[in-house]
Amino acid sequence: MIPVAEALSRVFDLVRPLGAEHVPLRVAAGRVLAEPVIAKFGQPPFPASSMDGYAVPTDDPAPGDRFDVIGESAAGHGFAGRLSAGQAVRIFTGAPVPEGGARVVIQEDVTRDGEQIVLREDLDPRHYIRPAGADFAAGTPFAPRRPLRPADIALIAAMGHGEVALRRRPEIGLIATGDELVMPGETPGPDQIVASNTFGLAAMIEAAGGIARMLPIACDTEASLEAVLDLAAGADLIVTVGGASVGDHDLVAKVAEARGMERAFYKVAMRPGKPLMAGRIGGIPMIGLPGNPVSAMVCGMIFVLPMMRVMLGLPAEPAPRRSVRLAIDMPANGPREHYMRARLDADGVTPFDSQDSARLGILSAADALIVRPPHDPARNKGEPVDIVEL
Ligand SMILES: Nc1nc2c(c(=O)[nH]1)N[C@H]1C(S)=C(S)[C@@H](COP(=O)(O)OP(=O)(O)OC[C@H]3O[C@@H](n4cnc5c(N)ncnc54)[C@H](O)[C@@H]3O)O[C@H]1N2
């Protein structure tokens, strides 16, 4: 058994950032840029009024000052002329400030008198002009190291791009193994159960920007597993679920080895997730997750998602953690790093009484995994512990 951090570093060595593809901006949300976006022009492209009012040529006009209104500047229709002393231009929010304009007086501070305006008492001192390039200048690069958020999409649009170069979405072949498994919706025969793990993992992968290729369930024969592994050809990563342990019907390691798997490791000091394996088969990175449903999902979060981030060109980092206070006392931990299903509330974090790795109901009810290092001593209520939020 190797420590989790060592296993993670070895799975990072199995994967590389994928290539780029050009995609319409409209469908780029949640994906990762493959190269910086460069602003084609600045924003605003011209000095713009931030309020409705009057552009005047003086920096500090005084109450009672009079100006001749010589024209109008609206958004999309600027005023072509120049402002001279004693002149004003009616202006609206977003409109270009005319040449010679030193500030905008908001219309609330003005009395209109025919073709003239008179400034009132208590003038608002602000200028209400957004300088050209105040948001970003032409040529500004934008390269966030994370999936694009809605505001990023708006920013890239404002920078003048209708299409962007994105990392290809990692395509992940998912293989459930076991004679006992039927598809959700089917009626299990005697001694059978429903295959749930690959469905949970597919949801996890797709929420993180990958493409899950759900392959047929492999039966507990070498021929069946071989046939399904063949169907994974072309995937960026193969994920098997189940058949990883030491039982007579646990065939994944045997079949993978017969196909020339270069094994990076087998068995990790974590709970759940001990019989985890990883390596490369036929050039494709492969990770074999344990079959217990909670083990498969926890290993998905702790290993598969960080591997996907590397494939997306993001930094090789473990699942993000934060520190939270314990709401109850906890006994000492055993020799494996324990990912305990827990609930978060105002009092802190409370592990569930049962940590059975078969209980999906508890995982679904959990808000977080408490991460306990191997041999962590007993902890008291109020002490800080690390959690991974679900
Ligand atoms: N003698 C030992 N027995 C076991 C050990 C051990 O060290 N010595 N390790 C245990 C641990 S820890 C785990 S985890 C499991 C993992 O075993 P496998 O990866 O070989 O998984 P299976 O035996 O195939 O299945 C375990 C369990 O999960 C169910 N399963 C499998 N696939 C799915 C699926 N796609 N969807 C839903 N449920 C699934 C399967 O029916 C079993 O109930 O081994 C322990 N044993």
Ligand code: MOO
């Ligand atoms: O590691 Mo197993 O995943 O403890 O149940």
